[in-house]
Amino acid sequence: xxxxxxxxxxxxxxxxxxxxxxxxxxxxxxxxxxxxxxxxxxxxxxxxxxxxxxxxxxxxxxxxxxxxxxxxxxxxxxxxxxxxxxxxxxxxxxxxxxxxxxxxxxxxxxxxxxxxxxxxxxxxxxxxxxxxxxxxxxxxxxxxxxxxxxxxxxxxxxxxxxxxxxxxxxxxxxxxxxxxxxxxxxxxxxxxxxxxxxxxxxxxxxxxxxxxxxxxxxxxxxxxxxxxxxxxxxxxxxxxxxxxxxxxxxxxxxxxxxxxxxxxxxxxxxxxxxxxxxxxxxxxxxxxxxxxxxxxxxxxxxxxxxxxxxxxxxxxxxxxxxxxxxxxxxxxxxxxxxxxxxxxxxxxxxxxxxxxxxxxxxxxxxxxxxxxxxxxxxxxxxxxxxxxxxxxxxxxxxxxxxxxxxxxxxxxxxxxxxxxxxxxxxxxxxxxxxxxxxxxxxxxxxxxxxxxxxxxxxxxxxxxxxxxxxxxxxxxxxxxxxxxxxxxxxxxxxxxxxxxxxxxxxxxxxxxxxxxxxxxx
Numbered sequence: 001x002x003x004x005x006x007x008x009x010x011x012x013x014x015x016x017x018x019x020x021x022x023x024x025x026x027x028x029x030x031x032x033x034x035x036x037x038x039x040x041x042x043x044x045x046x047x048x049x050x051x052x053x054x055x056x057x058x059x060x061x062x063x064x065x066x067x068x069x070x071x072x073x074x075x076x077x078x079x080x081x082x083x084x085x086x087x088x089x090x091x092x093x094x095x096x097x098x099x100x101x102x103x104x105x106x107x108x109x110x111x112x113x114x115x116x117x118x119x120x121x122x123x124x125x126x127x128x129x130x131x132x133x134x135x136x137x138x139x140x141x142x143x144x145x146x147x148x149x150x151x152x153x154x155x156x157x158x159x160x161x162x163x164x165x166x167x168x169x170x171x172x173x174x175x176x177x178x179x180x181x182x183x184x185x186x187x188x189x190x191x192x193x194x195x196x197x198x199x200x201x202x203x204x205x206x207x208x209x210x211x212x213x214x215x216x217x218x219x220x221x222x223x224x225x226x227x228x229x230x231x232x233x234x235x236x237x238x239x240x241x242x243x244x245x246x247x248x249x250x251x252x253x254x255x256x257x258x259x260x261x262x263x264x265x266x267x268x269x270x271x272x273x274x275x276x277x278x279x280x281x282x283x284x285x286x287x288x289x290x291x292x293x294x295x296x297x298x299x300x301x302x303x304x305x306x307x308x309x310x311x312x313x314x315x316x317x318x319x320x321x322x323x324x325x326x327x328x329x330x331x332x333x334x335x336x337x338x339x340x341x342x343x344x345x346x347x348x349x350x351x352x353x354x355x356x357x358x359x360x361x362x363x364x365x366x367x368x369x370x371x372x373x374x375x376x377x378x379x380x381x382x383x384x385x386x387x388x389x390x391x392x393x394x395x396x397x398x399x400x401x402x403x404x405x406x407x408x409x410x411x412x413x414x415x416x417x418x419x420x421x422x423x424x425x426x427x428x429x430x431x432x433x434x435x436x437x438x439x440x441x442x443x444x445x446x447x448x449x450x451x452x453x454x455x456x457x458x459x460x461x462x463x464x465x466x467x468x469x470x471x472x473x474x475x476x477x478x479x480x481x482x483x484x485x486x487x488x489x490x491x492x493x494x495x496x497x498x499x500x501x502x503x504x505x506x507x508x509x510x511x512x513x514x515x516x517x518x519x520x521x
Contacts, residue, residue, distance in 0.1 A: 010050035016196045018042035025270040029263040032210045049281050102192045145169040171215035177208040210257050308343035309379040311336050323356040359384040426503040428466045428511045445492050451484040459518040460489040468508040470499040
């Protein structure tokens, strides 16, 4: 899965679980500073935990080299590839577009609100009261604080009331509540689709009002008169998401909190339950590849390079028009022209996907491309090959392979954090060679009767791992057609044994093998 998508999912899960725990244990408590700290910590850890890895504690299996069997010759060496869906518009692309639109709407809203406040300030009278900048607005607005300024209407409050209002807003400024809201809005840009993020925003505003009310009452303001001020205050004026306002919508809750019996100190021990939740999330999110860290590596400070070259067909060496060249897991891409030429600017730490209908989709890490081209001193030219193998059971179970020939190998000896698209110095081989493997398949593979009667056909892509001892393990279907055909493909793959293992630096290593088989009536 794309690292960015995985990061958003993980952070969303953490946000939700933290808020559920806060809502269950602490939201009715009167320890407002603790509640504020818990909310801020929940935001911080939700966006941090997906980056954490425990590779140094885990036994990390080496990245498995992958190769695809070539039934057209004696050699089993092939350039590694990943089969991709060439649909013009996938559900993930649609979701990605909707997500970006949502994030842009949130950002646009913040920009508009900041601009509106700026316009309001320019139209108003500026003064100073007890060391605080006061913006006296002629229109009937709701008092609010914004950075180091307090905005109040020119009418609406009497002399005694205005002092309480200013003290309330000054408390917001002194306690830096605006910083909470800025962090909150940044989180909303990333998680706007998550209903829990909006509950966070509501809870922050509640806590801010409780803290400001508490500060006003500690200044000696009469509680009854202050509550009367809240009740008499009429709703009016614009609502700004990035400001702390003399909030009328929370009046009932605020009055209840002022009169509520203080929560016992021992109740604060409930907050310790967040510690095991943090540990559980850390262990759950940690992985050997640490996708979140991969996202950070690829997105922050990643130098861009320009890669260009020519793409031709393996069989004819003719240029291929319209090959899609994209950065894996992103919307960055280009299309080869009628002469097969392409040029694309990509992050230096990424991977390029070359795809075209009817041809094998190939994925190359940019680190591999740089090795092949000598750090881009030469162009990166590519030959795409046909995608399928055929087994025609109407011709006596005879294998009819597509045209293939060996392609130049590139040893990818980069660090373990790079993708699995690597090859070893010596690929594993079947005893007796490819011809023997082909004969074994022709002899043992059976077209399921039920599938034949139902006229089910297509290509099944199976994958399995050959251990350093030459044993076949971890058989899977990576591209399914039908359970009947999948089961037969797994059965035949499970019969493979006694392979000559692949070798790297003279040492036997695990290798992953892909084998595509097309069932035709």
